Amino acid sequence: LGRNKNEQCWVRYEQHKSENVKKRFELAGELQTAIDNDDLELFHQPQINLKTGVVQGSELLLRWNHSDLGYVSPERIIDIAEETGTIHHLTEWVITQGLSQHAKLYRLGFEHTISINLSSKDLTDNGLIAHILTTVAEYVIPPKTIVFELTESATTNDPEMAKSVITELHQQGYKIAIDDFGTGYSNLDYLSQLPFDMLKIDRSFMNLAMSKRNNMITEMTIALGRRLGVSVVAEGVETHEVAEILNNFYCPVAQGYLYAKPMAFIDYMRWLQKKPKQHE
Numbered sequence: 001l002g003r004n005k006n007e008q009c010w011v012r013y014e015q016h017k018s019e020n021v022k023k024r025f026e027l028a029g030e031l032q033t034a035i036d037n038d039d040l041e042l043f044h045q046p047q048i049n050l051k052t053g054v055v056q057g058s059e060l061l062l063r064w065n066h067s068d069l070g071y072v073s074p075e076r077i078i079d080i081a082e083e084t085g086t087i088h089h090l091t092e093w094v095i096t097q098g099l100s101q102h103a104k105l106y107r108l109g110f111e112h113t114i115s116i117n118l119s120s121k122d123l124t125d126n127g128l129i130a131h132i133l134t135t136v137a138e139y140v141i142p143p144k145t146i147v148f149e150l151t152e153s154a155t156t157n158d159p160e161m162a163k164s165v166i167t168e169l170h171q172q173g174y175k176i177a178i179d180d181f182g183t184g185y186s187n188l189d190y191l192s193q194l195p196f197d198m199l200k201i202d203r204s205f206m207n208l209a210m211s212k213r214n215n216m217i218t219e220m221t222i223a224l225g226r227r228l229g230v231s232v233v234a235e236g237v238e239t240h241e242v243a244e245i246l247n248n249f250y251c252p253v254a255q256g257y258l259y260a261k262p263m264a265f266i267d268y269m270r271w272l273q274k275k276p277k278q279h280e
């Protein structure tokens with residue numbers, strides 16, 4: 001009887017697994033269609049200069065409101081896109097849409113930066129740089145206003161190829177940010193060989209009011225950034241108390257729900273219009 005039960009369980013597990021694969025396969029197809037039909041959306045989350053309170057840029061965050069499933073998280077989208085090879089197409093879409101919005105803001109007088117997240121798979125795409133250069137030329141935007149955010153793990157997949165793509169982008173004048181700093185593979189040796197302009201402290205460290213340890217790690221990361229001559233962005237700032245601590249550490253930039261949640265482009269433009277501009 002016991003064996004039978006096990007077999008039943010196994011059959012059920014196999015069915016469950018194959019359903020999962022089928023679902024992922026379906027979702028991948030729908031993602032492809034969503035890209036083609038512009039059914040995806042890019043939300044903006046502002047980044048705030050802690051000293052002046054001024055908005056200095058925004059990060060683009062992918063959103064997909066699926067007709068049946070509702071909200072699909074960007075992690076899930078990226079995961080499926082990477083697995084099925086849709087990622088190059090998806091990232092090109094993000095770059096094209098994101099830079100068109102960036103150009104619109106620029107023309108309105110918001111000379112901010114725009115931050116674009118790149119997946120590890122993007123750094124092994126031979127066409128990535130060409131797509132960036134063509135799109136930037138089309139919209140006539142200064143490369144120094146465009147930041148590419150890489151997670152530490154993303155840069156370790158194929159270190160040599162990733163390094164050459166990052167170095168090339170940096171040489172062309174684009175800014176490079178190390179996303180989720182302090183998590184994943186904290187390969188400081190690799191980071192020491194990589195050009196970058198910004199460290200983003202992962203939001204898991206932002207319980208600064210409660211954790212003495214994370215307090216010290218954050219302070220140390222900000223000091224590291226200062227010594228390296230790169231900017232530091234604290235991610236996931238939710239309370240005034242945390243912002244105050246960051247300010248005491250001379251953290252240059254913060255991003256988080258305290259200032260604003262990620263917003264649809266139209267809402268972000270309205271939100272910006274109520275804020276003081278950078279050069280005022």
Ligand code: C2E
Nearest residue numbers: 061062074075078094117118119236237238255256257262
């Ligand atoms: P990330 O790049 O580290 O983005 C920060 C995440 O923290 C975002 O989650 C943002 O909504 C969230 N966040 C910001 N402030 C707060 C806060 O105060 N509290 C809390 N609890 N969360 C906050 P989101 O939008 O779900 O994105 C998750 C991840 O998905 C991103 O992490 C990024 O790695 C990836 N992602 C998003 N859009 C793209 C994209 O266009 N391309 C790629 N390759 N990855 C993307």
Ligand code: MG
Nearest residue numbers: 059117149179
């Ligand atoms: Mg990011």
Ligand code: MG
Nearest residue numbers: 179180200235
């Ligand atoms: Mg991050």
Ligand code: MG
Nearest residue numbers: 151179180202
């Ligand atoms: Mg993250």
